[in-house]
Amino acid sequence: MKIAENDGQVLIIGGGPAGLATAIILAKRGFQNITVLEKRPSANYYEPDKSFNYLIDGRGQKLIDYIEIADKLSQNGVSSTDFYLTKVESNGNRKTLKLPIVDPNRKAAYWITRQTFVGLLYEEIQHKWHNYINIIFNSKCVGITKNSDGKEKLEKIKVTAEIDNNKLQQFQPLLLVGCDGINSIVRNTLNKWEDSLSSKFEMQYFPSPSSGLKYKILTLPPKFPLTENGDELSTSEMAYAIRSVFKDKNNSISLGLLPVKNPDEVRSANIVTKPNHHIWKLKDGKEIHNFFNQSFPQLPIQKIVSLREAERFAVSQGGEFPIPQHCNGFYSKLNDEAFIVLLGDAIHSFPPDLGQGVNSALEDVCILNETLEKSNNNLSEALPLYESSRLPDTKALIRLMQVGYPWQYNQAPLRKKLWNVNFLLRLALSKILPFAFSPPAFFLVQNHQLSYSEILAKAERTTRILYVILVFIVLVLVSSRLG
Numbered sequence: 001m002k003i004a005e006n007d008g009q010v011l012i013i014g015g016g017p018a019g020l021a022t023a024i025i026l027a028k029r030g031f032q033n034i035t036v037l038e039k040r041p042s043a044n045y046y047e048p049d050k051s052f053n054y055l056i057d058g059r060g061q062k063l064i065d066y067i068e069i070a071d072k073l074s075q076n077g078v079s080s081t082d083f084y085l086t087k088v089e090s091n092g093n094r095k096t097l098k099l100p101i102v103d104p105n106r107k108a109a110y111w112i113t114r115q116t117f118v119g120l121l122y123e124e125i126q127h128k129w130h131n132y133i134n135i136i137f138n139s140k141c142v143g144i145t146k147n148s149d150g151k152e153k154l155e156k157i158k159v160t161a162e163i164d165n166n167k168l169q170q171f172q173p174l175l176l177v178g179c180d181g182i183n184s185i186v187r188n189t190l191n192k193w194e195d196s197l198s199s200k201f202e203m204q205y206f207p208s209p210s211s212g213l214k215y216k217i218l219t220l221p222p223k224f225p226l227t228e229n230g231d232e233l234s235t236s237e238m239a240y241a242i243r244s245v246f247k248d249k250n251n252s253i254s255l256g257l258l259p260v261k262n263p264d265e266v267r268s269a270n271i272v273t274k275p276n277h278h279i280w281k282l283k284d285g286k287e288i289h290n291f292f293n294q295s296f297p298q299l300p301i302q303k304i305v306s307l308r309e310a311e312r313f314a315v316s317q318g319g320e321f322p323i324p325q326h327c328n329g330f331y332s333k334l335n336d337e338a339f340i341v342l343l344g345d346a347i348h349s350f351p352p353d354l355g356q357g358v359n360s361a362l363e364d365v366c367i368l369n370e371t372l373e374k375s376n377n378n379l380s381e382a383l384p385l386y387e388s389s390r391l392p393d394t395k396a397l398i399r400l401m402q403v404g405y406p407w408q409y410n411q412a413p414l415r416k417k418l419w420n421v422n423f424l425l426r427l428a429l430s431k432i433l434p435f436a437f438s439p440p441a442f443f444l445v446q447n448h449q450l451s452y453s454e455i456l457a458k459a460e461r462t463t464r465i466l467y468v469i470l471v472f473i474v475l476v477l478v479s480s481r482l483g
C-alpha cells in the first residue's frame with residue numbers, strides 16, 4: 001500500500017462525543033488544521049448495539065452552552081421535565097407515571113439518541129468550523145510511533161491510519177488527541193511507551209455489581225402498536241418498561257425504551273441481564289421470536305419484531321457492561337513539538353448506571369478548554385493542569401459508579417431491595433435533617449454545580465453518620481438486654 005503523508009497541527013482519534021466536542025473547542029480557541037479520524041462511515045451512522053440514549057444533564061450542558069448549540073439540543077431532545085414512563089405488565093395492565101423532578105430549580109436535562117447527538121456536533125462543525133476541522137470517516141488509526149529520523153533532533157509523533165480499508169495515510173501532529181473510547185489505541189500506545197515502573201496509562205479496575213452484565217438492543221419500528229388490533233400506538237416521547245410473563249431469574253426479561261424526539265425514528269429496546277440468561281443461548285431469529293412471543297403475550301410481537309430483526313438480534317455480539325476503570329495519566333509531552341492528551345472513555349469508563357458517560361466526557365472537554373484558557377493555549381502548561389484538576393474528580397466518579405445505583409438491573413432482587421431501603425432512608429433523612437444528611441448520590445450527580453469529588457464527600461459523610469447511628473442503636477440494644 002502507498003503511504004500518503006500529512007503534517008498537521010492537531011490530530012484527533014475518534015469522532016464520538018468527546019472527539020467532535022474537542023475539535024470544536026480547539027477551533028474556537030484558534031487552533032487550525034484540525035483533523036478527526038473516525039472509523040465509522042458517517043457521523044450519524046446507525047449501529048443497533050450502540051443505539052442507546054444519552055441524558056445530557058447540566059454537567060454536559062456546560063460544554064453545549066459554550067459551543068452555543070443549546071437550542072439544537074432542546075429541539076432534538078426530550079426534556080426531563082416532560083418525562084413520562086409507562087409500565088406495561090405481562091397481563092396488559094398499563095400504568096403511566098410522571099417521574100419526579102429532583103429539584104425544579106435545576107436545569108432541564110435532555111434525552112437524545114447517541115446518533116442524533118453526534119450528528120448535532122457534526123452539523124455544527126460543517127456549519128461553522130469546516131475551514132478548520134476536517135473529519136475523515138472510514139479512517140481507522142492502526143499505529144502510533146515516535147521517532148526522529150536522524151535529520152530531526154526532536155522526536156515526532158507519527159500516526160498511521162487505514163482509510164477506506166485500502167490505503168494508508170500518515171500524520172505527524174503537534175498535538176495528538178485520544179478520544180477513541182474504552183479500547184483506546186492512543187492510551188494503549190502511551191502505556192507501552194511508559195517505563196515499566198510507572199503505570200500511569202494502565203487502566204485501574206474497581207468492580208461493581210453491574211459490571212459484566214450482558215446487553216443487546218432490539219430495534220422496534222417507530223410508533224409500534226401496543227395491541228393486537230393496532231388501535232393503540234406507542235408514543236415516541238414516552239419511556240416504556242415492558243415486563244415479561246416469566247418471573248424466574250433465568251427467563252425473566254424487561255424491554256426498556258427511552259424517549260426519542262423524532263416520531264419517525266426507530267425505537268431501541270434495551271435488554272440487560274446476567275451473562276448466563278436463557279436469552280443469550282438462543283441461536284437464531286426463530287428461537288428469538290418464539291421466546292419474545294412467550295415472554296410478552298401483551299404485545300403483538302409478530303407485528304413489531306420482524307424475523308429479520310430477530311435474526312440480527314440473535315447473531316449480534318451485543319456487549320458487556322465494563323468494570324469501572326480509569327487511568328492516572330491523561331497527557332504526555334515528548335518535547336515542545338509533540339504532545340498527547342486523552343479525554344472521555346479513553347481515560348474513564350463504567351456501566352451506564354448513572355448516565356454519566358457522555359456528561360463526564362463533555363466535562364473533560366470543558367476542563368481542557370478552561371486550562372487552555374488559563375495558559376493562553378500553551379500546551380506545556382495546560383496539559384499538566386488538565387490532568388491535575390481532572391484526576392481527583394475522575395477517581396471520585398469511578399467510586400460513585402460502584403455505589404450509585406448498580407443494582408437497578410434486577411440482577412439480584414434481594415440486594416436491589418436492600419439498596420432501595422438504603423436509598424429511601426437517605427432521601428427521607430436528607431429531607432428531614434438536610435444539614436446532617438445528603439440525598440443519595442444517584443440524585444446528587446444530577447447537580448452539575450457539584451463536582452464528583454464534592455458529591456462523593458457528601459455521600460461518604462452520610463454513610464459515616466449512618467454507621468455511627470447504627471453502632472449507637474446496637475449498643476443501646478445490647479446494654480438494655482444486659483441491664
Ligand SMILES: Cc1cc2nc3c(=O)[nH]c(=O)nc-3n(C[C@H](O)[C@H](O)[C@H](O)COP(=O)(O)OP(=O)(O)OC[C@H]3O[C@@H](n4cnc5c(N)ncnc54)[C@H](O)[C@@H]3O)c2cc1C
Nearest residue numbers: 014016017018038039140141180181344345352355357358
Ligand atoms: C450499553 C451502553 C449504554 C450506555 N448508556 C449511556 C447512557 O445512558 N448515558 C451516557 O451518558 N453514557 C452511556 N454510555 C457511555 C457512553 O456511550 C460513553 O461514555 C460516551 O459515548 C463517551 O464518549 P467518547 O467520545 O469518549 O467515546 P465513544 O463514544 O466510545 O467514541 C469513540 C469513537 O472513537 C472511534 N474510534 C475508536 N477507535 C478508533 C480508531 N482506532 N480509529 C478511529 N476511530 C476510532 C469510535 O468509532 C467512536 O466513534 C453507554 C455505554 C454503553 C456501552
